[in-house]
Amino acid sequence: MTRPIQALVHTQAISHNYQVVKRNAPHSRAFAVVKANAYGHGLQRAATALQAADGFGILEFDNALALRQWGLQQPILLLEGVFSQSELIEAARQDLRIAIHEPGHLVWLEQTTLSRPVHVFLKLNTGMNRLGFPAEQAHDLVARLQKLPNVASITLMAHFATADEPAKGIEKQLTRFASATSGLDLPISLANSAATLAYPQAQHNWVRPGIVLYGSTPFEDRTAEQLGLQAAMTLQAQIIAEQHLQAGDAVGYGATFVADKPMRIGVVACGYADGYPRHAPTGTPVLVDGQRTRLIGRVSMDMLTVDITDLPQARIGSPVELWGKGLPIDDVARAAGTIGYELMCAVAPRVRVVEG
Numbered sequence: 402m403t404r405p406i407q408a409l410v411h412t413q414a415i416s417h418n419y420q421v422v423k424r425n426a427p428h429s430r431a432f433a434v435v436k437a438n439a440y441g442h443g444l445q446r447a448a449t450a451l452q453a454a455d456g457f458g459i460l461e462f463d464n465a466l467a468l469r470q471w472g473l474q475q476p477i478l479l480l481e482g483v484f485s486q487s488e489l490i491e492a493a494r495q496d497l498r499i500a501i502h503e504p505g506h507l508v509w510l511e512q513t514t515l516s517r518p519v520h521v522f523l524k525l526n527t528g529m530n531r532l533g534f535p536a537e538q539a540h541d542l543v544a545r546l547q548k549l550p551n552v553a554s555i556t557l558m559a560h561f562a563t564a565d566e567p568a569k570g571i572e573k574q575l576t577r578f579a580s581a582t583s584g585l586d587l588p589i590s591l592a593n594s595a596a597t598l599a600y601p602q603a604q605h606n607w608v609r610p611g612i613v614l615y616g617s618t619p620f621e622d623r624t625a626e627q628l629g630l631q632a633a634m635t636l637q638a639q640i641i642a643e644q645h646l647q648a649g650d651a652v653g654y655g656a657t658f659v660a661d662k663p664m665r666i667g668v669v670a671c672g673y674a675d676g677y678p679r680h681a682p683t684g685t686p687v688l689v690d691g692q693r694t695r696l697i698g699r700v701s702m703d704m705l706t707v708d709i710t711d712l713p714q715a716r717i718g719s720p721v722e723l724w725g726k727g728l729p730i731d732d733v734a735r736a737a738g739t740i741g742y743e744l745m746c747a748v749a750p751r752v753r754v755v756e757g
């Protein structure tokens with residue numbers, strides 16, 4: 402028998418979550434964001450589940466080409482643009498839309514011979530200060546782009562830093578965007594998952610949902626369930642050994658957990674080399690046999706340990722859910738001081754993936 406750990410990917414949940422986005426943004430088209438191997442769920446599997454999507458957002462060039470090879474006809478947007486002139490040529494040939502966010506991109510568009518014009522997404526920096534031209538240059542840049550035979554269309558694009566934090570909101574960035582682009586009659590794409598759900602006024606022509614497609618909430622104060630989302634991945638393993646502790650006995654590396662009473666613990670075939678966060682502390686929730694219990698001691702490379710003192714039926718072979726349908730990934734992420742995004746993207750190649 403193989404080592405008992407696997408990631409179950411719920412493709413129907415991905416399709417469902419896409420429909421949740423569409424219900425929330427009924428007047429926009431949506432680029433389903435499938436970067437990072439569809440946030441760890443498998444690109445081909447996710448793309449199949451997202452066949453109804455209006456388009457795809459991705460940033461690994463080879464994977465964008467793969468989407469085309471699999472026969473997907475929808476618009477595909479390269480969220481970080483191209484990384485070389487030869488990629489620009491290939492992007493045009495494969496009809497990939499490109500973000501352009503720095504002056505070198507303009508030079509390439511001006512100086513390269515393309516097999517057909519490309520649809521460009523002019524990325525404007527409205528305060529995130531990561532990618533994008535200063536928003537105030539929008540009019541000049543648009544004028545420059547409109548002269549180029551290589552440019553088929555221009556969509557204005559920006560990205561919010563705090564759409565997931567109600568206290569900070571998006572007002573400042575939205576205002577800067579609006580004043581810098583006023584008078585430009587062009588399609589607009591601004592909203593990630595959080596902005597799509599929290600700010601209908603930011604939806605415009607194209608929304609760009611990622612995390613919600615995979616059933617995790619972008620918000621601190623609203624759960625995935627409250628948003629109507631379904632978990633797209635269940636990471637499951639089994640108990641492979643049990644130990645009986647006396648008061649004073651320690652568990653695992655560093656002997657960081659010490660029992661204060663007799664305890665029974667289960668050793669689970671999942672560790673940080675499977676993608677489980679090593680920094681998850683004692684107390685992080687885990688399901689054993691469908692019952693919520695807690696991680697204890699340090700997570701090691703191939704194993705972690707759980708408290709089964711109050712679960713008398715738990716034994717070797719008992720199913721363990723690290724996150725998924727029965728245990729929101731966001732609960733685990735919060736306990737571990739991270740976000741659902743990081744957990745799902747980190748599931749390691751050695752974990753078998755099964756659809757179900």
Ligand SMILES: *Cc1c(COP(=O)(O)O)cnc(C)c1O
Binds near residue numbers: 434
């Ligand atoms: C990743 C990404 C998104 C999706 O963000 P979520 O928070 O996962 O919805 C949207 N836009 C851009 C440019 C991205 O890189």
